[in-house]
Amino acid sequence: MSNQLQEDYDFQERDVSAGHPVSGDLNKVRLVPRITVQAFCETEIVSQTIEMTANDRRMARAKVKVLSGGLASAVEYFQPAPTPNLTIIESSLAGEELMTGLGRLAEVCDMDTKVIVIGHRNDIQIYRELVANGVSDYLVAPLSMADLMSAISDIFIDPEQGPLGRVMAFIGAKGGVGSSTICHNVAWTISSRYRNDVILSDFDLAFGTANINLDQDPPQGIAEAVYSPDRMDDILLDRLLAKCADHLNLLAAPSTLDRTYDFTQDAFNNIIEVAQKSSPVVIVDLPHQWTAWTRQVLSLADEIVITATPELANLRNAKNLIDKLAELRPNDAKPKLVMNQVGVPKRPEISVADFVKPLDIQPAAIIPFDPAIFGMASNNGQMIAEADPKSQIGQSFEFIAQLVTGKAELKVEKKGGLGLLSKLKLGKKKSA
Numbered sequence: 001m002s003n004q005l006q007e008d009y010d011f012q013e014r015d016v017s018a019g020h021p022v023s024g025d026l027n028k029v030r031l032v033p034r035i036t037v038q039a040f041c042e043t044e045i046v047s048q049t050i051e052m053t054a055n056d057r058r059m060a061r062a063k064v065k066v067l068s069g070g071l072a073s074a075v076e077y078f079q080p081a082p083t084p085n086l087t088i089i090e091s092s093l094a095g096e097e098l099m100t101g102l103g104r105l106a107e108v109c110d111m112d113t114k115v116i117v118i119g120h121r122n123d124i125q126i127y128r129e130l131v132a133n134g135v136s137d138y139l140v141a142p143l144s145m146a147d148l149m150s151a152i153s154d155i156f157i158d159p160e161q162g163p164l165g166r167v168m169a170f171i172g173a174k175g176g177v178g179s180s181t182i183c184h185n186v187a188w189t190i191s192s193r194y195r196n197d198v199i200l201s202d203f204d205l206a207f208g209t210a211n212i213n214l215d216q217d218p219p220q221g222i223a224e225a226v227y228s229p230d231r232m233d234d235i236l237l238d239r240l241l242a243k244c245a246d247h248l249n250l251l252a253a254p255s256t257l258d259r260t261y262d263f264t265q266d267a268f269n270n271i272i273e274v275a276q277k278s279s280p281v282v283i284v285d286l287p288h289q290w291t292a293w294t295r296q297v298l299s300l301a302d303e304i305v306i307t308a309t310p311e312l313a314n315l316r317n318a319k320n321l322i323d324k325l326a327e328l329r330p331n332d333a334k335p336k337l338v339m340n341q342v343g344v345p346k347r348p349e350i351s352v353a354d355f356v357k358p359l360d361i362q363p364a365a366i367i368p369f370d371p372a373i374f375g376m377a378s379n380n381g382q383m384i385a386e387a388d389p390k391s392q393i394g395q396s397f398e399f400i401a402q403l404v405t406g407k408a409e410l411k412v413e414k415k416g417g418l419g420l421l422s423k424l425k426l427g428k429k430k431s432a
């Protein structure tokens, strides 16, 4: 069958306009991952179908909000608000009017928000035009729960689209530089500001602090996952996650010394893969180590954030990390660099400008040394933005969150020069 014919055929298969919604085979629908969905309906019947679908066990991980008002109200709603992973728009419009309306919607939606349109005309032309313009699917009302659910799972579990979740790994250029603190705050910011589901995994099994910083004491977590690789699937993952906030799920470290933690290179691959299928954002807090498995996690992450303080050893380590990562990931953007604990009283520091020059990288954020606010937040098991909502530091976390989720970009200023690094003899060795 030609592609065109197949498309027509698929479309006809889903034709439910004849009367009552036919109940497709719900059993064939795969579990829908941790996505956020906002629907804007025009008719009671469609809004009821979406509500019923949302309450089905296969949608249990997704967070669904059903509102009325169709396309116009979606545009108004999203103007000031973060957009979900999926928006479902019921619209009786067609042709120019529909396309203009969707154009307005596109202006207020994030690039990665997917759109399903539910229309009232069983017309393959509308379907083709919408799909050609970036709409993920066009369904015809009245529709069945199975139709809607398989459309959703087709979008988010499509193997051709790659995994749903972006992996963001955080590592310090030295121990104690604040990498974990920044990692947890950024995870919290993404989950609370963008209302995107986040899995935060603490890979520092012996000494991890995510459980303390997020005021959680889950009985199990990452250890269970890493020691049962054969059992690792989305059901086990669900059991191991501790819910910290509406959209924030923690895979906590045991943080005990009952055993030693030695892992093979691929020990964490499966966990990351399962987490990626189940959540749009997967954040990994790495310990300050260079082992086969930390290198492996860094090689497969979509985004890397290196935290450093303005000292010489940090500079040397950051340079080594950045160079090695460029070798391991030749087709990826450079990692993001966060300068932290800047301005410790009486400490001789390298200026940020001198620090970043030899790295040929612009800092994503410069965070001052502020023991009062960091100490208070950590003692209270709070994030910085909770402890002090007006803090500038909270805004830095917000900017890092925007960078790693692709909502903002760093403008690169090209300035070369080895500067301080020549002291460390780190310039590339000439081959003899």
Ligand SMILES: Nc1ncnc2c1ncn2[C@@H]1O[C@H](COP(=O)(O)OP(=O)(O)O)[C@@H](O)[C@H]1O
Pocket (backbone or CB within 6 Å): 172, 174, 175, 176, 177, 178, 179, 180, 181, 182, 209, 288, 340, 341, 342, 367, 368, 369, 370, 371, 372, 374, 375, 378
């Ligand atoms: N900008 C800062 N000012 C003051 N203290 C900070 C700052 N950033 C982090 N800290 C503190 O430094 C300590 C080490 O932080 P942590 O995130 O555990 O570091 P790492 O993960 O790099 O080892 C924590 O007590 C944390 O509260």
Ligand SMILES: [Mg+2]
Pocket (backbone or CB within 6 Å): 179, 180, 181, 204, 286, 287, 288
């Ligand atoms: Mg740490």
